[in-house]
Amino acid sequence: MASKLSRRSFLRAAAAMGGVGILAACGGAPAQQGGTGGEQPAAEAPAQGGQAVTEITFWWWDAAGQIWADEYSKVNPQVKVTFVNTPFADAHDKLLTSFAAGSGAPDVASIEIGRIGGFTARGGLADLKAPPFDGGQFEKDMVTYKWIQGSTEDGRLVAMPWDIGPAGVWYRVDYFEELGLPTEPEEIEELISHTHGRTWDDFFAFAKRVSDASGGKTKLFADAGTDIYGATYRQQGEGYQQGNKILIEEKATRPFQLAAQARQQELDANIAWWGAEWQTGLSEKAFAGMVIAAWMQGGLTRDQPDSVGKWRVVHAPEGNYNWGGSFVAIPEQSQNKEAAWEFVKWACCSAEGQNVMFKQTGVMPAYKPAWEDPLYDAPVDFFGGQRTYRIWTEIADNIPAILRTPNDLQLDDIVGAELTKVLQEGKDPVQAAKDAEAEALNRIRDVTA
Structure with a gap:
């Protein structure tokens, strides 16, 4: 039997299996809902109550991304998140192409752990510690190894930790x-x-x-x-x-x-x-x-x-x-950086945003305050009543990284x-x-x- 441990081979094979959520944390479920391909939709949105609505685009390779888009509209109706379900390879390769072309990037991009090194070492992504962002405040709240992986050698944070794979x-x-x-x-x-x-x-x-x-x-x-x-x-x-x-x-x-x-x-x-x-x-x-x-x-x-x-x-x-995990980043090309940042903060740096995704997909948050929710100490039916989610948090908080x-x-x-x-x-x-x-x-x- 083939035993080549190639991350790309794994992602291709897993994509062939289909489904939502199985590889949300680690790779490419095929495009299903919420848009097609990887092309950026027109940034137009209707007014709400007489007020202009800002539209931001969000790329991810799993149809579960629509969960965040729908839930955020309830939290902040003045921002419309247009989710584009982008095939795994396109989510990364088209993002790099847009950097070279100078246009075409989304306002918010997802980056998988196996590809993050190709982005932290080059330009194109905003430093989330620099103005108008204040991402450095969340360092103490994130799993340490994920923060390290989303950072550059000179200390910039170009990818906010999202999920983990204890x-x-x-x-x-x-x-x-x-x-x-x-x-x-x-x-x-x-x-x-x-x-x-x-x-x-x-x-x-x-x-x-x-x-x-x-x-x-x-x-x-x-x-x-x-x-x-x-x-x-x-x-x-x-x-x-x-x-x-x-x-x-x-x-x-x-x-x-x-x-x-x-x-x-x-x-x-x-x-x-x-x-x-x-x-x-x-x-x-x-x-x-x-x-x-x-x-x-x-x-x-x-x-x-x-x-x-x-x-x-x-x-x-x-x-x-x-094993596995993803990040969320804001390309420097974004024309709606402040709105994109508010969405990223809610999605990745709040218990509400992280757990609304976790409850429906099992994608484990990198944001540790989310683990304080009682659901992490509850019996898990899938595991026969074992309180497995607390085990995952204990493991996640004690993992080395480079x-x-x-x-x-x-x-x-x-x-x-x-x-x-x-x-x-x-x-x-x-x-x-x-x-x-x-x-x-x-x-x-x-x-x-």
């Missing part, structure tokens, strides 16, 4: 029960979670226990590439470059080794994520869990409705991590190609990391080892 180990309580395994989160936490000092070796020992209990028919997780490499790499903070220094050997060697170990010991189901085979594998008990982020709730609710109420979540071995760079997508592809060789061809993980770093140094200018 991650952990998910498991099907009904599958565990059938296999005679412990089922309560407290029991599983004690066996595999870093909150009890557990390591990935402990996780693998439990994975073997799952496999043995089923006679090898059910594995704990689907794919060593996504579940194991994806988690262990991100536990170090996302990114293979800091400044001009390439960190592939430092950050990929052990994750390569752990993923290879899982595959060699036949601990994964060897089923690639996101496609039909993965969906079938979950339904047919080929695997009983996953190591993934909070946003997966939306997709499972839609695609695996029979599983609702049967999932539980515990902390991952060795540490917390994040600045993103314009080379992130290229580095992801280079590392992903070597990961495929490790898992499919049995390539030595240490050599694979060395080769990936050498390839990066050869292909990318002005970087060092």
Whole structure:
């Protein structure tokens, strides 16, 4: 099975699955409502009560963007938010094209975490700390690693944190029960979670226990590439470059080794994520869990409705991590910066704006005061009454990060190609990391080892 951990490949595959909310936090659901393509609508809006109405355009790649547009009209009827559901690639590529052309950008743009490095390192986006904005006041309220990722090396804030992807180990309580395994989160936490000092070796020992209990028919997780490499790499903070220094050997060697170990010991189901085979594998008990982020709730609710109420979540071995997330930015081209800023503040920097989206999509806010809402301590039906939202907030507040760079997508592809060789061809993980770093140094200018 293909195990190349390319963010672009993931987004394309996920887009093919369709739906609203599954990848709102991490990538491209296809265009559905609220506009077509990525072209900026005419900035015309009717008067309200004899007063002129300001119209601003908002690009995002998920139809759920209409939620914000509709709700903001109730809060501020003097501003009309025209939501344009823009395909994922267009949301970023057309934005860059508009910068080069000098026109065509929206008033408010969404930027996904895998693309943020290409924007923080160039011009085109307004500094939200500078007048007429006052974005610096929200730094203490945001998840630290998201604030860092939306900032430039010289301290400008060009992308306001929006949502996050705190991650952990998910498991099907009904599958565990059938296999005679412990089922309560407290029991599983004690066996595999870093909150009890557990390591990935402990996780693998439990994975073997799952496999043995089923006679090898059910594995704990689907794919060593996504579940194991994806988690262990991100536990170090996302990114293979800091400044001009390439960190592939430092950050990929052990994750390569752990993923290879899982595959060699036949601990994964060897089923690639996101496609039909993965969906079938979950339904047919080929695997009983996953190591993934909070946003997966939306997709499972839609695609695996029979599983609702049967999932539980515990902390991952060795540490917390994040996968996915988005930002909101105001292009310098905007002719309505003050109105755009008021919308951004409501959407990203208020509990009301963040939670109106969270309640309908499961997109987890980066704005920490939103977590004070009682809903974060309430039992969650999807997780069988487990108070999972509070777990996500605890994880989100303890995650490392580094600045993103314009080379992130290229580095992801280079590392992903070597990961495929490790898992499919049995390539030595240490050599694979060395080769990936050498390839990066050869292909990318002005970087060092």
